[in-house]
Amino acid sequence: MSGRFKPAVKTYTRPVTGTWWKENPFFLVYMAREATALFVFIYALVLLSGVISLALGQSTYEAWQALLTTKTSLVFHLVLLGLLAYHTYTWFKVMPKTTPQIDVAPQTIVKTGVLFTAGLSVVIVAVLFGVTR
């Protein structure tokens, strides 16, 4: 950045390597948060494929539904669920950094967020179960 202070005439600049994130466990956790976002995208594609198959007609939609009940699909969904749950948690973990200056302990903000989401998920699953059975 230019400005009224002028840099030293002769310096040595160390290069930033592509492996900077491997050098500190804190950065590994950060990268895990960023990387699990990819699986949110993948799950969005799964849902999108459902919408497209619905648009293509009943038989395609039934085939898609059948595909979902295969063992491979169930395992895939379980893995996705785990990764998405972790990704969700990481965002609650940083939530205290985004609030205004309030008099609430950071851990309370995180716990409230996680509990609220878990509770809401149970309610949604219960309602869906009731509607679809």
Place this chain on the structure above:
Amino acid sequence: MTAETETRTIEIDVLRYDPDSGAPPRYQTYKVPFQHDTSVLVGLQYIKDHLDGTLTFRWSCRMAICGSCGTMINGIPQLSCHTFLRDYWPKKLRIDPLEHFPIIKDLAIDQTDFLNKLDSVKPYLIPKQDKPLSEGAYLQTPKQMEQYYNYSQCINCLLCYAACPQYGLTPTFTGPAALALLHRYNADSRDVGWSARSDVLNSEDGVWRCTLVGYCSEVCPKNVDPAHAINQNKVNSTLDYFGVLKLLSTVGFGK
């Protein structure tokens, strides 16, 4: 348990860079005697006084207040006066100059980039109107002071910049301490400088360059929490973009 007065010896690898020769930096190993209360800074001073007078490093207060002794200790940005050799012994210790800054000589880095960024955030009170001294101080309540107090504790040690991968990857990023200080003044009830600072805050190199790694707040020796300052201002920046902040201030919310 080792007695507090017992003298032990630790090996310290220090990154050396000599601008006169211009050769790339290399590590030099020193054997340093230390006791229970020997800080890393005192270890460096031992090297300079007894082993190698050519070693260059910065320090002043020796009590975590001046912010000049920051170094990478085993890869972690820390104040060398606030870190103790006993915690590393019997292993070796590696000391590098603060990450992401150009090296002037050995452990002394060039802070010019930060100084210009600090300058750019107008780190001083911009009151609504100047009043003569005779009218006394600008008053505020303890509650109002709480809004900015921790951000005002910054000692410009730059550990947060060395901790920030985004600053390493994009050096034009205004960075943690400067943005925390920007917020320190914006959050002050006596200050009306929001619009004067908004260009820096709202720009791509302002709060939006931050991806909330959060390591800046971890390493800060003064609990300034720059990540909190930056990320609450992403909300403010968005409100500003949609004109909500202006609206709120006209109806008397905020300041």
